[in-house]
Amino acid sequence: MNGQxxxxxxxxxxxxxxxxxxxxxxxxxxxxxxxxxxxxxTHPHGIKVRLEDGQVGRVKSILS
Structure with missing residues (x-):
């Protein structure tokens, strides 16, 4: 799945x-x-998230 x-x-x-x-x-x-x-x-470049380790970025793919 993509992260848009x-x-x-x-x-x-x-x-x-x-x-x-x-x-x-x-x-x-x-x-x-x-x-x-x-x-x-929705967002064309991917939804912005914070990971459990504190890093922030846009989702490219969902694994689980």
Whole structure:
């Protein structure tokens, strides 16, 4: 699943995100969602989330 729909993402799910400084390279970081930061129901670049380790980025794919 892609990370453009807020309804697909919930705390506790494992996701791949792109951090701000990795946007050019497209390198992803895997982690577990702690908070959903985007308020709108969809976002073309991915819903912004905070992982349990504190990193913030946009969801590229949802794994679980």
């Amino acid at each position: 729909n807020r309804s697909n993402i919930e705390p506790g799910k494992t996701v791949d995100i792109v951090l701000k400084h990795d946007q050019r390279s497209g390198k992803t970081t895997r982690g577990i969602v702690k908070d959903i930061l985007t308020k709108s129901p």
